[in-house]
Amino acid sequence: MSRRKTLPVQDIPFVGGCLCVDFVNITGARNTQRERERFQTYADMLIWSRRAGLLTSAEVRRLNANASNHPAAARRTLSRVRKIRESLYRVLCGVAEQTRPRADDVAFLDHLSRLERQRYELTHKGSRYELRRRESKEELDCMIWPIVASAIELVTSTEIARLKRCGECDWLFVDDSKNRSRLWCKNECGDRVRARRHYARYK
């Protein structure tokens, strides 16, 4: 299938049905020679985060400026975010395929979950208390925390039973169809399988 084109980060579709699932779908064709790494630079992460609604244009501009001033820190953030993405992918894929998770992946997610919870603070407003996430949109890795929160929410909810791996590629999705009959992450994957079946019959 050499004609398959790799969608750039600015065009990658959001088909996962959940923020953390779309996050792990940023790359694809894992375990092949042609893995599609769409987070090549820190700026790629910002493009995706903006599209996912995690950052405003102004925040993207500020973070881009921050990254230019601290290129080594931006590279470290990129590599950490990729590491988080792949660990999370293994956890979610394991759920979808009902395989036992790796202990280091579970421990890493637990570690991230603790860090995420540390970001909440209790505030008093008017006549009530509120638990609010401290947002620091200046931090280079600020986009990762809502993704971690989304992952924890998904893996601990009943929705997790709807998580599937695409029948054609390595992307994941939450099947929100009524009879849970969705097989493909996106139409393109279903079309590819149908075309292959058609061609096999024709031959």
Ligand SMILES: [Zn+2]
């Ligand atoms: Zn697919």
